[in-house]
Amino acid sequence: MKTVFVQPDRCVGCKQCEVACAVEHSQSKNLYQAVFESPKPKPRIFVGPGIYLNSSFPNKCRHCNPAPCMAVCPTSAIKRTEDNEIVLIDGDKCINCAMCAMVCPFDVIRYYNSIEAIRKRVVALKCDHCVARQQDGLEPACVEVCKVSALLFGDINELAQKASSKLARIVSEIDTAVSKEPLHLPDHLEAWRSWGKSASKLAKK
Amino acid sequence: MKTIIIGAGPAGVKAAETLREEDKKHEIIMLSSEPYPPYSPPAMVQYFLTGEALHYWRGQDFPELNNIDYRQGCHVVSVSPDMNEIELESGEKLTYDYLVIAAGSRLYTPVEGSDKKGIHNFKSLKAGDELLAKVRSGEVSSALIVGAGFIGVEVALMLKKMELDVTMLVRSRVMRSMLDPETSTFVQCILEDREVKILRGDDADAVAFPGDNAARAVQMKSGKELTADLLVAATGLKPNIEFLSGSGIETDWGVFVDQYLCTNMPNIYAAGDITETFDRLTGERYSHANYPNAITQGNLAGLNILGYGLVYDGSENMNSMKHLDVPVIAAGLMEGEEIRLHRNGSLRKLWVKDNKLVGCRLAGDITGAGIFINLIKRGVDISPIRDNLSEPNFCYTHIHDTALMDNVIPS
Amino acid sequence: MSAHEKNLSIALDAQKMLHRASVDNIETVWDRLTRQEPQCGYCSLGLSCRNCSMGPCRIDPFGDGPQKGVCGADADIIVARNLARTIAAGAAAHSDHGRDILEALYHVGSGDTESYAVNSEDKLKALASEYGIDTNNKQVQELAKELAWEMMEDFGTRKEELTFVKRLPGERQKLWAKLGIIPRGIDRENVEVLHRTHMGVDNDYVNILLHALRTSLSDGWGGSMIATEVSDILFGIPKPLTSKVNLGVLKPDMVNIALHGHNPMLSDVIVQAARDPELQKQAESLGAKGINLVGLCCTGNELQMRLGIPMAGNHLMQELAIMTGALDAMVVDYQCIMPSVVETAKCFHTTVISTFDKAKFTGATHISFDPQRGVEIGKEIVKLGVDNYANRVPGRVLIPDSPVEMMAGFSVEAIVSALGGSPEPLVDAIKAGSIRGAAGVVGCNNPKIKHDYGHTTLTRRLIENDILVVVTGCSAVSNGKAGLMMPAAAEQAGEGLKAVCKALGIPPVLHMGSCVDNTRILVLAAALANFLGTDIDKLPLAGAAPEWYSEKAVSIGAYVVASGIYTVLGVQPAIFGSPNVVNLLAKGLDDVVGAKFAVEPDPEKAAVLIRRHIEQKRQGLGLPAVEADKIPMPE
Known part of the structure; x- marks a missing residue:
């Protein structure tokens, strides 16, 4: 199974993944046209702040198994693909009830007018792991634009075999696809992060 | 078997x-x-x-x-x-x-004469079909809804979309058991914006459905009677x-x-x-x-x-009104210390007790609902993010580098 | 008030207004910051480049992704280019402000304005001599015109060095000459930054940074210094006076007009206009007891130090001042005026009036300022404020605190005069060790740092340890609000400094003016060095900008360091993407200009960095000193 791994310590909060995701889910698939589309394409990955300045985290659907969103969907609009275990939302079936948002502990479902629903009505939107791109042999749009390797795309087993490589650390956290182990950061980055930490702690003094 | x-x-x-x-x-x-x-x-x-x-x-x-x-x-x-x-x-x-x-x-109706003909409800598909048959008959142009709980609001908004003249009788306030007074007012404003008439107080406290065979009106505690082409009871379950x-x-x-x-x-x-x-x-x-x-x-x-012997965690008090274009989510209790944020037309109210999140009421922007409800369910100490909860952009990512992350479990 | 509101500011008036913002659902700068978070790491590390359309480019700071822009620029070049442009923007802002004032002096000299006049003939003559103008038998007006003309040359390209460079110790002038960073023309250095940072021009990060320092010096020893000196000619040399500070200076029963921005030209004529009996009468006819002018930010500092006009608040108070519901007009000139004030004003009756054609605000009323018709325009502006008093909703007026007293007006001339006409008593106190040294705590507010916490905490720790503090800009306002700028605050100083303050009747924290007035600190430092026959970097001095936000502050930091004064920044500049640039600025520069930068957000720690530095400098001068390492760094 291929999935997107997150290495949070590497995220610099540039939000390029959000832009790429929105463009990928637009009608034109072109940034300069996408911004003029109606409805405006929306990202399904959300780079939010940490509790300290200079920290951030790219938050997206983990395609949980079992998926709580899928269990509570009152119209069976949320389904799992059989082949590559992606949890998908069928916009035509979604009634915009937000049951899924209530039970998603990662808070990655949003509601917007969508080209994927009849009458472009408001429906639940979330990461689809770029199903269409994957069929063309491409990696998800967010991974492609991430220049700091905060987002990686790969096969769990392949990654496990690369135990000696720098990717090894994330393998032990496969269950949630998020690395919890702090990475060793270069000194100048450590300085950048620690400024954020000290500045944020001041507020509570 | x-x-x-x-x-x-x-x-x-x-x-x-x-x-x-x-x-x-x-x-x-x-x-x-x-x-x-x-x-x-x-x-x-x-x-x-x-x-x-x-x-x-x-x-x-x-x-x-x-x-x-x-x-x-x-x-x-x-x-x-x-x-x-x-x-x-x-x-x-x-x-x-x-x-x-x-x-x-x-439907549970503590109003006298509630078993009479001519009183509709929306608790089942059958009841809904009957109600809708009446609406589609073209004979009705106004509706009177007794009760302002979840189903009352649901029916009111649905009938309004069908262009009926809708009035709600609200004894105390809109969705009293589910929402705190401020969020309740938020929902009331949405209803009023959509031209649902709301009556409150003794003049809206229904006590009986007068009428010989079929109910012809709703009688209030004040003695006053009100009627409409369609009478709907939505008083409870x-x-x-x-x-x-x-x-x-x-x-x-x-x-x-x-x-x-x-x-x-x-x-x-x-x-x-x-x-x-x-x-x-x-x-x-x-x-x-x-x-x-x-x-x-x-x-x-x-x-x-099948013999798994699994233990139930207990039922959860939560609900969403979003399918009616009312972006309101309610979960958990409404007691303890209140955290409130009112920004850009959205309301976020959280309740904290013994450093644990015990309830949330979100209206407008419902971002964070999943994480709040998860924290409520887990009953974990939220001290590391206590001060962030009232920030306008609080979201899941605030907890990614705190110990709370271990408590984010999809179930 | 919630814990969150108390986490944002230490000031009671700010906390109360933030509470109102929360209850009334009014957006503030802090909300917008949280909405912006996380802010882009490439940008905050200085690793993104938008200089050409082969880009935009960014460098992966972790080293796996792209390490060069499309043109081939690496992290060092990109960070250095970006920093140089930041400094140029800051220097340009100060210097353009200086030019505007200089033009007013030229109008005075040409006799085509009645709104301004030479207020300080002494200063005019002293400067004219400094500029090599024969002052004998010349009328004031003629002299004003000649001086203005000569100063305008500092902006151009005909000089090989700016006139004020001569104020520096000879050693420093020689050092700059050796490094090739003597500023030549104010505009020239700025233009050259833009040229050098164009693709394919200067591709040596050290060379770029040296020119960036030169550009900052064209601000500190050029544009800003001209702004300060010419303001003194036109509006008077500040002298110590007592005034008031915080939102409590707004009056529930008077027409309140806030003057916000940086340039004193406009506000000076508004003060004249507000005295107009017609306008006073009109205010009274509307039920007001008169017209109350208050200052905000550096326009406020300019007015407070010369005229004693009360100060409403610093940078982060601008939206909150409107939220009192008591402000009838906010008159803005330029710099640090958030575009958001127009939106905040919509929630109340406040009229925002913009005045400079180079600084318009959509949604504000624009009254074009013309120095030749100054007072006439001033009256038009005041009238708008008075008329608007009728629209005030008394039920929404919430003045959150009562004002605090503070002293202002410590120009170099005033300090020397307080010392009895010579810097000697100060030098003696430093030599004896009763005063360990002096530090400038300056700069802005930044919502990333708890409002006023950085300024006041650092200042307190320094005076407690017998370091005399001089302040300007937003720092002056925060320390004034904290009560540190009255002679009675000497009680909070260490024994040595307390005794000196008491003997002279001065506060331990001296208000030296607005942010262009940081040049007064430069002049004082140069005067002390000259008096001792040494260079500035040998003196027990330091600078700090605990809450800085603006490009101007980067330029200030750069000219202070290049002038030889160690500087601690509370907020990171966008340079951390290049370890080489960081090493140069935080280490290597010490061997080049005798001073360097440090970054430390915690003011408790910043205070220790400064104390250690000052003790080291004392040791260098052979004065009694404490072993720097013996001063413990707090956890």
Whole structure:
């Protein structure tokens, strides 16, 4: 199974993944046209702040198994693909009830007018792991634009075999696809992060 | 093995589905009092407004596909646990190895004369069909709704979209049991913006439905009468437990169940709106009639019939009104220290007790609902993010580098 | 008030207004910051480049992704280019402000304005001599015109070095000459930054940074210094006076007009206009007891130090001042005026009036300022404020605190005069060790740092340890609000400093003016060095900008360091993407210009960094000193 791994310590909060995701889910698939589309394409990955300045985290659907969103969907609009275990939302079936948002502990479902629903009505939107791109042999749009390797795309087993490589650390956290182990950061980055930490702690003094 | 499931709502369907997934040979009989394939109540509004049959959430052929003996329009009149037998209105008797009571709830109206003709409700697809038949007849142009709970608001907004002149009678305030006064006002403003008339106070405190055979009006505590072409009662819910009287199955408000969702009879389980379980947060006996609880309970009852022996975490008080374009989510309690944020037309109210998040009411921007509800469920110490909770952009990512992350579990 | 509101600011008036913002659902700068978070790491590390359309480019700071822009620029070049442009923007802002004032002096000299006049003939003559103008037998007006003309040459390209460079110790002038960073023309250095940072021009990060320092010096010893000196000629040399500070200076029963921005030209004529009997009468006819002018930000500092006009608040108070519901007009000139004030004003009756054609605000009323018709325009502006008093909603007026007293007006001339006409008593106190040294605590507010916490905490720790503190800009306002700028605050100082303050009757924290007036600190430092016959970097001095936000502050930091004064920044500049640039600025520069930068957000720690530095400098001068390492760094 291929999935997107997150290495949070590497995220610099540039939000390029959000832009790429929105463009990928637009009608034109072109940034300069996408911004003029109606409805405006929306990202399904959300780079939010940490509790300290200079920290951030790219938050997206983990395609949980079992998926709580899928269990509570009152119209069976949320389904799992059989082949590559992606949890998908069928916009035509979604009634915009937000049951899924209530039970998603990662808070990655949003509601917007969508080209994927009849009458472009408001429906639940979330990461689809770029199903269409994957069929063309491409990696998800967010991974492609991430220049700091905060987002990686790969096969769990392949990654496990690369135990000696720098990717090894994330393998032990496969269950949630998020690395919890702090990475060793270069000194100048450590300085950048620690400024954020000290500045944020001041507020509570 | 043979299981009878009384009820074809979400809890019954989930129980059947779980049994079938795990055991292909299990004999399953499912009884529905309504004349339809199993349907999903939250999708009824969409169906009535657009005609899209999304409420048949597992497909109209769900019984055939899952090899279920499905009987619709079928009323159970009694249960005899000592003989593992139930009796139907037709006189037919059915035996079982296991029984799942998932008969749901119905309208509860403490207003005199509520059994009279001419009073509509929206608690079932059948009731909805009758209500809609009246609306579509073209004979009605106004509606009077008694009660401003979840279903009252749902019906009001639906009828408004059908261009009726809608008035709501609100004894105290809109969605009083679910929302704090401020969020309640937020919802009231949305209703008023959509031109639903709201009457409050003694002049809106319904005490009776006067009328000889059919109800002709609603009478208030003040003595004043109001009427409309369509009278709708949306005053509350009551579990359908009458057929259990004399069976020896322990009931009070609803059907009593233990931590395995088993009744006092070892092979009889209950799930959904009819059960009286315990609240996950307070531990108190309660019946939180909502869709996610019904699904969880149906699933658990099914698994426990198969011998998994799984313990129920307790029912959750939560609901969303978003399908009516009312972006409001309510979960948990409304007591303890209040954290409030009012920004850009959105309201976020959180309640913290002993450093634990115990409740949330979100209106407008509902971002964060999933994480708040998860934190409420886990009952963990939220000190590391305490000060961030009132920030406008608080979201999941604030906890990614705190110990709280270990408590983010999809379940 | 919630814990959150108390986490944002230490000031009671700010906390109360933030509470109102929360209850009334009014957006503030802090909300917008949280909405912006996380802010882009490439940008905050200085690793993104938008200079050409082969880009935009960014460098992966972790080293795996792209390490060069499309043109081939690496992290060092990109960070250095970006920093140089930041400094140029800051220097340009100060210097353009200086030019505007200089033009007013030229109008005075040409006799075509009645709104301004030479206020300080002494200063005019002193400067004229400094500029090599023969002052004998010349009328004031003639002299004003000649001086203005000569100063305008500092902006151009005909000079090989700016006139004020001569104020520096000879050693420093020689050092700059050796490094090739003597500023030549104010505009020239700025233009050259833009040229050098164009693709394919200067591709040596050290060379880029040296020019960036030169550009900052064209601000500190050029544009800003001209702004300060010419303001003194036109509006008077500040002298110590007592005034008031915080939102409590707004009056519930008077027409309140806030003057916000940086340039004193406009506000000076408004003060004249507000005295107009017609306008006073009109205010009274509307039920007001008169017209109350208050300052905000550096326009406020300019007015407070010369005229004693009360100060409403610093940078982060601008939206909150409107939220009192008591402000009838906010008159803005330029710099640090958030575009958001127009939106905040919409929630109340406040009229925002913009005045400079180079600084317009959509949604504000624009009254074009013309120095030749100054007072006439001033009256038009005041009238708008008075008229608007009628629209004030008394029920929404919430003045959150009562004002605090503070002293202002410590120009170099005033300090020397307080010392009895010579810097000697100060030098003696430093030599004896009763005063360990002096530090400038300056700069802005930044919502990333708890409002006023950085300024006041650092200042307190320094005076407690016998370090005389001089302040300007937003720092002056925060320390004034904290009560540290009255002679009585000497009690909060260490024994040595307390005794000196008491003997002279001065506060331990001296208000030296607005942010262009940081040049007064430069002049004082140069005067002390000259008096001792040494260079500035040998003196026990330090600078700090605990809450800085603006490009101007980067330029200030750069000219202070290049002038030889160690500087601690509370907020990170966008340079951390290049370890080489960081090493140069935080280490290597010490061997080049005798001073360097440090970054430390915690003011408790910043105070220790400064104390250690000052003790080291004392040791260098052979003065009694404490072993720097013996001063413990707090956890």
